[in-house]
Amino acid sequence: MATEQMNTEQTNSQDISQNGPDVKIPEDALIIIPVREMVLFPGAIAPIAIGRPKSIAAAQQALREQRPVGIVLQRSPEIEEPGPDDLYRVATIANIVRYITAPDGTHHIVCQGVQRARILDFLPGTPFPAARIQQIPEPATNSPEIEARALNLQRQAIEAIELLPQAPPELVAMFQSTTAPGALADLATSFMDIKPQDKQEVLETIDLALRVEKVSKHLAERLEVLRISNEIGQKTRATFDERQREAILREQMATIQRQLGEGDGKAAEVTELTAAIAKANMPPEAEAHAKKELRRYERMPEAAGEAGMVRTYLDWLIELPWALPEEKPIDIKEARRILDADHFGLEKIKSRIIEYLAVRKLAPQGKAPILCFVGPPGVGKTSLGQSIARAMDRPFVRVSLGGVHDEAEIRGHRRTYIGALPGNIIQGIKKAGARNCVMMLDEIDKMGRGVQGDPSAAMLEVLDPEQNGTFRDNYLGVPFDLSRVVFIATANMLDQIPGPLLDRMELISLAGYTEEEKLEIARRYLVRRQLEANGLTAEQAEIEPEALRLVVKGYTREAGVRNLEREIGKVFRHAAVQVAEGTAAKVVVTTKDIATVLGQPRFEGEIAQRTSIPGVATGLAWTPVGGDILFIEASRVPGRGGMILTGQLGEVMRESVQAALTLVKSKAPQLGIDPSVFEKSDIHVHVPAGATPKDGPSAGVAMFTALTSLLTNRTVRSDTAMTGEISLRGLVLPVGGIKEKVVAAAAAGLKRVMLPARNKRDYDDIPQSARDNLEFIWLERVDEAIAAALEPAGAKVEAAE
Template identity: 60%
Template sequence: MPDATGNSSAAATQSHPVIPDDATIILPIRNTLLFPGVVLPLTIARPSSIAAVQEAVRGARKIGLLLQDDPNIDQPEPEQLRRVGTIAEILRYVTSELTHYVICRGLRRFRVGEFLTGYPFLVARVKEIGVSEVITPEIEARMHLLKTRAREAIQLLPNLPQEIGPAIEGLESPSALADFLAGIIDIPVAEKQDLLETFDVTQLLDKLLGLLAKRIQVLQLSKQIGEQTEQTLSSQQREHILREQLRHIQKELGDDDPKSAELKELGEKIDKAGMPKNAEEQARRELKRLERLPEIAAEYGMVRSYLEWLVELPWSKCDPERIDVDAARRILEEDHYGIEKVKRRILEYLAVRKLNPEGKSPILCFVGPPGVGKTSLGQSIARATDRKFVRLSLGGVHDESEIRGHRRTYVGALPGNIIQSINKAGTRNPVMMLDEMDKLGVGFHGDPAAALLEVLDPEQNAAFRDNYLAVPFDLSKVLFIGTGNVLDNIPPAVRDRMEVIEMPGYIEDEKLAIAKRYLIKRQLASAGLSEGQCQIDDDVLRAVIRDYTREAGVRSLERRIGALCRHAAMLIAEGKSTRVVIAVADLQSILGPKRYEPETAMRTSVPGVATGLAWTPAGGEILFVEATSIPGRGNLILTGQLGAVMKESAQAALTLVKSRAVEFGIDAKKLQKADVHVHVPAGAIPKDGPSAGVAMFMALTSLLTGRTIRSDTAMTGEISLRGLVLPIGGVKEKVLAAIQAGIATVMLPARNRKDIEDVPEKARKQIRFVWLEQVDEAVEAAFDPPQTDQQNLPGMTHATTTERRAARSR
């Protein structure tokens, strides 16, 4: 960046007379010049220059740039400056700790009339000078010649920005063309000052033509010298010749050449790799290319790495598949408790593969909450089929290249994760688990879900083409298994290529059995204990399940059991005991206070509170809906970080209650003078989904009628303005959540009756189901008997369901 001053001290703030309107602030510059129409950055550090720029910026004034006669003078006097300069406007002023920068654009030439005194910087009265813009044939000819020579100079200077050529061609004003070229041409600053002081446009063009012709001659001569120099041997070429001589000398002496040995080894690996014909031809071509490259060439390492990937891939290696359905059933029973439907579907899958090994089997995708055993099921399938198991996590993958690989033109290019996993397995037919498929991302480098379509499609994956390999690789023998927590988040096109198997959460008895069969043994081994050194009884496990975990899977339960085992290990290691028996009374001292308390009865002991059921990626949950009324104007207030769907459900519920005010014995006039507030606690957790309509309707009805809802009753379902109860999803997860919360009665939409078959039989026996077609049935089933003292809105009476239906029919 050109420099305008020389010192580094900051400008001190000084008071000075007001600058007249006909005066201009002068900024001395050196070693550079600014022409009209040209933008130029300047570095300023002299206190007077900083003060001048700050004054110009503060007063929105233009500044005049004058060239110093002697660039070594730090504080030039007026007589040490040229009298002709350029008026400029300040486009930007940037300050840093040590240096100030200013970006100026030249406007017009000027000549100094007189300098004014009494200012901490130079101020002068100036006269602006214009250049004639009359275009005659002579001037037009000069402009044409000037543009031609400018093109010649641009061709000789390849480092110039590409946009300079079109910019020069677009200039139609002779003065603008001359000033633009004078600003960018590399000539001494004294010659540039001479061009600035030339006001006649014809003379200005002639001078510029001469300077440009001289500059072109210098550039042409420099190019000729450079071409002659390139014809001589470079140091790299000389080193290559010496290395070739050394190789021949080593060959004559009988010494091994490392490069020859390496190439010979690669050739032998290509012979043994068993590649398809097209892949082998590609490898041979690259090997010949590698022979011609010197070892010091940057491309040598890239080609060698590519060949190493080709020869190491298991092109023809397939492990023998052993499918024994009885053995597979035994392995699944050993590794997993419950989930009978899932295990039966896996056995069906293996049976079909045994009878039709060459058939195109569907790709299984296990979907369910965390900790229910999706990944371990994939490991069990690999063990049952005697195959290698590799796991590929897709969570957070947002680049298509992570699936398909990078092209070899990129530095540090590698194959995609699919090919890397195949290479890691060492066989062409492993069990590959694509984990966390619902957490795929999308970035500006492409959609990885679209790249997965070719991988998962049986019609295409026999010729999967990785960008790095650039040759097809057969993936048809790979047994792909997908997993995810939320089915809706898996891209639809990917989901369509898989058979989805939903895995529900576990009830308390199943968690207890899993803990006794698997978790305790695993955590005892992790803590270095034998089964006889630590005893955890069933009542302790049930207390842990109820009071310290609330999840669909068993991952948190295993961590709590691990804490118990570590407590026992510490007592045994300190010599305080040889055998530790964990009791229920010990849990608070080991695990801390209870994390979960049964709160259903407490939360529903007053009118206006209903217990709903919600679905989350981690399983089902109970959801409390609270409603109250305050004096107001009939408005609805919603809190609890509700999504758009739940807000609409609350509005629809209130409208439905108001439409049936007479049936429920609600005083409509008093209702119009009260604001209704609906709140869903745990407001930090976002909540949304079309399943809270019934719960909101019941909470509002409970509030406005003064009746309490049974504490052992939970409900789910969406409603319409006609009072219909609409079906919902996630029945299985919601019922299991109700059982964990101690709910005895669950109200579900009647159109979800078919989904009850997905609920485990043990869970169905613990719950009484009420099937709803109309909201009136929910009112009849959920409310406690009427109380004599009504709350919130007095003057209300109660009507039975039959009476309400009769009233509507009238």
């Protein structure tokens, strides 16, 4: 094994950049990584620490090109920059299975040996060692003598493993399952504690009989050392048993002293713990378990290593809020006032929360549903949970599930592990100090899945009202009642939540805010919050309403208000500088000051410019951070009827383009399009922002409209956006995300939106301000889309500047 071992718990995986140096290594050559004090054998997997810049560059180049490397031992470990003469000539071809950068900046690679190779000559002019090699195949085994020696080597290896202290049983199984003499010799050498030069000698021995003989000789020497060490260990254990006997006698003496009334410090501690257990109001099973552990702790010597672990466990049992506190009746009027004071808009969502609280008031012992707020970042999901806690007058605790990939983070670690702790659920309840707290499970859609188990499966018991009354944490080992905890979850995307977990929750969707809602939220909450955050008062700084509107309209285009708050913070920091310098007693920010502080507006009315020529349509898209507008551009060039698609389109959008083109061809006579155009032209469909992948079944209407606009030379109305999928029969099919898309259209300054008629059921979800500012056109067939979206034939077409 390598002499420098890697602590995988303190490392972070690093993605290797694709922008490395342009180095061309011939296909018949191998990238060489010199190593000190270790030899990698074929079939072995070992971590290697690399610190030289050339070695780091070599490993990263191999990862970028997905090619193997050559691991070769250098003759002297003191040489910092080894040359060809400083390296052995037999190396191991290896694949890099993992590249890791530790927090301290060191680099590690995990390599798997594949085959021996002989270095013929090194390549000149490369930034890292590279050489032409000759692969050395493994000789065939056809000799009874070699097989007999291999069996003897196998017995020696198994005996050596059995003499090792705490040897893993998997190692014995590994040697038992390895029958090939060459692989057996390499495996035994990999695990032997011998000099690197001796291992290199085994690596360079190609002849099987000679290789097995060398390894057997080394192993015989190690066996003799292990036998002697085992004898010494047995004598040491005998001495230790004698000391343990003395410790037991001292403990008995201490017990006699306590019975005589002399007492000691631990007796007082045990008395204190006994009283604490009695006051903790534990259930009978938990209390019996705590008393049993206390009796174990009382019998343990204070110097015993397990004593501290048992004491910590008892502290957890005592400090958990087992008893249910007196619950105050929920005041629905006060709850409505709190929700209205904390949140602007969201009327349907606040109404659902009031219904939830009313049911909890009338049926406190009932099994209430688990609410899950779903929406883009910054729309107020977490703050809604805080408002619910205030309305119920209960403690609020937040448990972040983003990035959780270990089941033990939910269920806790078993106490057999050093440093074991309860899971995040029990820790959150202890932090809240109440068994009926409001627990916010934040980012439930971002739980991972690792080799330690599936945390989303562990959450099934937590969120199931039928099971969480007897939730068993691995650390506690006794049931804990979670039925009185009010669980509220948040998520950005539902696709990443497993179906069984999604079934446990009631979904409440939060879409983005309109411009007027953002303006009102900024006026009521964000301005005051940023004034306090920057050490200002309303008498020292003020922002005019029109300036605030300009910030909302020209500098943010998001579903929530998080970025808007950042921009307001920039404005007030600029004002704070003037107040702190004493150049102004009060700063009033006007529209003229906004450009000075925030720069030129980032979002302008580009729709009219983009759609001023035929072949451009404005679509609507749904993203994990809210709705957005999407431009579909089509162009025609001389060709042979081909189709060109660009803009990082996914498979679904590519199929939408094909379906739209087929539909245009089938309706060419009705649309006044010469069919010969399709045979003499290539059509190029492009969706700008090509660096952003785009996919989803909602662009069919926009694709069809853009192609029809191009081929009929009629522009699409610049105030109109559309969404919907199409069929080859010309039907407009329903799509999802209507609320988010319509809000995005209103924020972009559009006046008309064309939606599938079968999406009328989503009309009630659209905010009232968006309904008032937009004209809705409901489509049954694509003919209606053409009639509503295209300018009349013969209208003047202006070229885009």
